[in-house]
Amino acid sequence: MLGTYRKALETPSAGLLRLRSSGVSVLLMLVVISAPAQEPAPAIQSRIARVEQGLSSRVVVKGAPGQKASIASRMAFHDxxxxxIALINDGQLEWARAYGVLDAAGQRAATPASLFQAGSISKTISALGALRMVEQGKLSLDAPANVQLSSWKIPDNRFTQQRPVTLRGLLNHSAGMNVHGFYGYAQGQPVPSLLQVLDGLPPANSEAVRVEATPGTGWRYSGGGYSVVQLMMTESAGRPFPELMQALxxxxxxxxxSTFALTLPPTWQERAASAHDSNGTPLAGGWHVYPQSAAAALWTTPTDLANVILDIQQAQSGKPGKVLSSAMTSTMLRRGQGEYGLGLYVEQIGDGTSFSHSGGTDGFRSQLYGYTHTGQGVVVMTNSDNGAxxxxxxxxxxxxxxxxxxxxxxxKLALAPDPVANAMFAGNYTLAGKPAQVIAEGDRLYLQSELFAKRPMQLFAESKTRFFMTAQDMTVEFQQTAGGTPGSFLLKRGSSTYVATPAREPPSR
Structure with a gap:
């Protein structure tokens, strides 16, 4: 099941990693730089070139050579x-570029007009639509949601008896709803109706959407909650969701x-990227289908999503927005529970606000990011599980x-490697209920955990027992052991700490 990520996840380091030479050579030869019909000025062309050649992980080893890399090389590395990409600067779309191929097998070149699944960025667009309906007087942010539903009601329980679910809570992920994300449905599989999704009935492959905590008392990401929003919107408007979102x-x-249609028209399918798993293999049928439209079904381009950033920036500055008023835009960007407003992650940055959302469906990863006070932003979309x-x-x-x-x-300063200590830490572990490995190879040490990345991540020593990783601020603290057997370790990532314990050996036969 795929959920959201606040900012993109772990980038593995080089060393133990080996790329499939055939796949890499094909990708590097076919990297395509596509531009809008009107080429940017030379000064902007130079900026684009520096972006293309300036990729780096967020955490680097002090003094290590070759910290910057090209888009082409990193695409090959990550499969x-x-x-x-669409880049916003000074309150306008400054440039758009696309690189690579839409299908690793078919070799269709990507262009700025190529379509990608936006995943959970769909929630941002759906929230805009719901808030517009609030401004039109068709929905209420704070009236009980069940008053605004007819064909289906949120089942009451001991949590809803304390406080009702509201549209504000659903958009903020503070309504106490379950179902983090959705699996989607492969081409040819039966696709459930929205009501079947809400009740977890076949052919739905997700559990029933229910309230599992008192509304308004905490933040809990819920794609299921956005499916309730979808029903509220369509019942109020009396229109199918794709048609409604087109109008709103x-x-x-x-x-x-851009479209929320579950089936793309044939001419759009020709421009649609195929999804690829973490091994670079295209998904059968090209992509999965998501009837949970408000939560995950948007097909779009970075250039179209740049229009969303620009309109939010304009409305927040006090000028009329094309979708929301300035007052409602401020409501959308005001934090409720967690780090979330209504359909967006928001953070106070100096005199303004950053607003963002990421997206992930099977075989696609995307990110929308903007600032209210600088007129800057970017949208990046990829067709791979490794895209984050x-x-x-x-x-x-x-x-x-x-x-x-x-x-x-x-x-960060890394100590000289200690192969003897590395060998002591190596072994099989259980990390957050999932298998993990610490691998010693020569004088290097790696952590393999699919919780963060498919490939092994190199560990760099800060002390005899403490190690850091590149790409983001993740550290591992090993417990000292006697007799050379692995002990437990703590993995710290942001404000979260995960405990890893030595895995039990499989029983002998």
């Missing part, structure tokens, strides 16, 4: 067939290459070129 958001923002790591490296390069206050590079 990402295509990436598309996509049309007003001139998002001509590449996106993070692109954000570092963009931030360095355009003077962003975030995504700065941190240098």
């Amino acid at each position: 990402v067939p295509a990436v598309s 958001v996509l049309g007003p923002l001139d998002m001509k290459d 790591a590449l996106i993070d490296e692109i954000l570092v390069s963009v931030a360095a070129e355009y003077g962003w206050p975030e995504f700065q590079i941190t240098e």
Whole structure:
């Protein structure tokens, strides 16, 4: 099951990693740089070139050579067939570029008009639509949700008896709803109706959407909650969700290459990227289908999503927005529970606010990021399960070129490797209920955990027992042991700490 990520996830380090030579050579030869019809000025061309050559992990080893890399080389490293970027600067779309191929097997070149699944960025667009309906008087932010539903009601229980679910809570992920994310449905599989999804009935492959905590008392990401929003919107408007969203958001923002339709028209399918798993293999049928439209079904381009950033920036500045008023935009960007407003992650940055959302469906990863006070932003979309790591490296390069206050590079000093100590720490572990390995290879030490990355991540020593990783601020603290057997370790990532314990040996036969 795929959920959201606040910022892109782990980028593995070189060393133990080995790329498939055939796949890499094909990708590097076919990297395509596609531009809008009107080429940017030479000064902007130079900025684009520096972004393309300036990729880096967020954490680097102090004094290590070759800290910067090209988009082409990092696409090959991460097995990402295509990436598309739209860059906003000074309150306007400054440039758009696409790289690579839409299908690793078919070799269709990516262009800025290529379509990608946006995953959970769908929630941002859906929230815009719901808030517009609030301004139109068709929905209420704070009236009980069940008063605004007819064909299906949120089942009451001891949690809803204390406080009702509201649209505000659903959009903020503070309604106490379950179902983090959705699996989607492969081509040819039966696709459930929205009501079957809400009740977890076949052919739905997710559990029933229910309230599992008192609404308004905490933050809990819930794609299931956005499916309730979808039903509220369609019942109020009496229109199918794709048609409704076209009228509420996509049309007003001139998002001509965007749709919530579950089946793409044939001419759109020709421009659609195929999804790829972490091994670079295309998904059968090209992509999965998501009837949970408000949560995950948007097909779009970075250029279209850039229009969303620009409209939010304009409305927040006090000028009329094409979708929401300035007052409602401020409501959308005001934190409720967690780090979330209504449909967006928001963070106070100096005199303004950053707003963002990431997206992930099977075989696609994307990121939308904008600032209210600087007129800057970016949208990056990829067609690979490995896309999050590449996106993070692109954000570092963009931030360095355009003077962003975030995504700065941190240098850390690494001690000389100790092969004897590395061998003592190596072994099989259980990390957050999942198998993990610590691998010693020569004088290098690696952590393999699919919780963070498919490939092994190199560990760099800060002390005899404490190690850091590149790409983000993750550290591992090993417990000292006697007799050379692995002990437990603590993995710290941001404000979260995970405990890893030695895995039990499989029983002998």
